[in-house]
Amino acid sequence: MRIIFRISYMGFGGAEQVFLSVARTLMQDHAVLFVTDRSEGASYTTLLNENIPVRSLDVPRTFMSLWRFKRVIEDFKPDVILSAYPDTNAACLLSAAIARHRAKVVVSEHASIVEHFQHKSVLTRLKVRLIVQWLYRMADRVVAVSEGVMNDIVPLIKQADKCCFIHNPVRFNQAAPAQEATPVSQSVERPVNVPGSTEPETVTKTILAVGRVTPQKDYMTLLRAVCALIETRPQHDIQVMIVGGTHDQAEMARLTEYIDQHHLQSYITFIGFSDQVERYYAQADLFVLSSAWEGFGNVIVEALAFGVPVVSTDCRSGPAEILQGGQFGRLVSVGDSAALARAMSDELATPSCSRAARLARAAQFSEREISERYKTLFEALV
Known part of the structure; x- marks a missing residue:
């Protein structure tokens, strides 16, 4: 042909x-x-x-x-x-x-x-x-x-x-299935107790979002969910990385203002555009899609291809198809920051499925x- x-x-x-x-x-x-x-x-x-x-x-x-x-x-x-x-x-x-x-x-x-x-x-x-x-x-x-x-x-x-x-x-080759005990990446450990304290160190979990800064991606809901999440988890035990260029300056200004007002600077990092996004998937403990709508949601499949647990809004039109109604990751209503925070916490504690299942699902794409x-x-x- x-x-x-x-x-x-x-x-x-x-x-x-x-x-x-x-x-x-x-x-x-x-x-x-x-x-x-x-x-x-x-x-x-x-x-x-x-x-x-x-x-x-x-x-x-x-x-x-x-x-x-x-x-x-x-x-x-x-x-x-x-x-x-x-x-x-x-x-x-x-x-x-x-x-x-x-x-x-x-x-x-x-x-x-x-x-x-x-x-x-x-x-x-x-x-x-x-x-x-x-x-x-x-x-x-x-x-x-x-x-x-x-x-x-x-x-x-x-x-x-x-x-x-x-x-x-999916644009990345799937990793070979690994033993369930083998993590996708090593979580970063940061001591938050004072020197000499007998308290255990807090393990920082890396939460990843990938996509341009636009109203469609609804990062405001993600930021609100982070606010709710840090109220229920040990201080400094999460770090959110958002990878994607700034397509909408007004939206970026709105997000920045919210971060400043709620003192989230130490929790949220805007990486900007990257042509090596696989580096961030490899470091992530959880992937989150907060979009108001999608055509498909390629980034969900990419996260699955790296074995990363997924939480997504149940937006039109794709996440529920990819995750098969919640079998391969948690789904929450669009714009519901409280539900998103709960799902993020639950998925970090108890993933919806095994790493091997996530890799197998990604292989279908x-x-x-x-x-x-x-x-x-x-x-x-x-």
């Missing part, structure tokens, strides 16, 4: 990582080509470093790419085109419709159409709705990253037979497993 991966920008988002994972596997036996709007982005460098074929259309906006991408289709002659995100999906479908070479087009949706766009402008919500409701009908398949996202799409395009869901792959599902889908179309 000849496959084009069409995406506007190769940043560090979920769709980019999915495309890279699938391409790495499929390019062993098939011809692949990435097509982007511009030759920039953190993951664009990854394409170059890994010798994955890529072509930039050199356009400032996706809808200015119609004719240039049409020519790429006619030149490369793909059997299948896989695209992501509403604007790019729309432009891709239009380019494929006017191209002389006929290719099967699979559009993918990585965010909840209901939740993700509810805070956008009326014009943006209308645009996305029209794209999904009318242009997605031109696609040969519509792939959602979770069953919840798929259920948002089906009522709009009214073609359930065209829709399916394929979960995102391996690059090989998920790429095989895409390959099966592509082969069925061509």
Whole structure:
């Protein structure tokens, strides 16, 4: 097969990582080509470093790419085109419709159409709705990253037979199952008693959250949960690390103000963006997702892949699917900081399942497993 991966920008988002994972596997036996709007982005460098074929259309906006991408289709002659995100999906479908070479087009949706766009402008919500409701009908398949996202799409395009869901792959190799007594990482021990005291040292537990600072991630609920947690646990026995760039300065200012008001500076550390996030998973005793909504929740699978116990909000659309209703980690209601604090304390004391079970669950989202599902889908179309 000849496959084009069409995406506007190769940043560090979920769709980019999915495309890279699938391409790495499929390019062993098939011809692949990435097509982007511009030759920039953190993951664009990854394409170059890994010798994955890529072509930039050199356009400032996706809808200015119609004719240039049409020519790429006619030149490369793909059997299948896989695209992501509403604007790019729309432009891709239009380019494929006017191209002389006929290719099967699979559009993918990585965010909840209901939740993700509810805070956008009326014009943006209308645009996305029209794209999904009318242009997605031109696609040969519509792939959602979770069953919840798929259920948002089906009522709009009214073609359930065209829709399916394929979960995102985990980007890290799963560790080999270890003996249950072997910890994922050694907790940091810090003495909090005065010199000469006979009191035992407090073991500090590291709690990890991964994701950009945005209202979607609802880190305020996490901070409130930390406040409640430190009231019920020995002083200084938890340390929270939040790994992710600051996407929303106003949200960051709100969080910083809360930290200052409640004297949480010694408990909370904002790491910022990291391209070596696996280092933090390896150090974590607990992973927490406090999001108000998700398309899937890749970071939960990543935590499971490192054997880390998980607590998550039961937000749309993915955490409950990944954790199978609480079998592989605790779920709490969105925005309920008291319930989140209790779940964090309980999961630290008594994890929901064994480390081996977490690793086995993560293995079901391996690059090989998920790429095989895409390959099966592509082969069925061509």
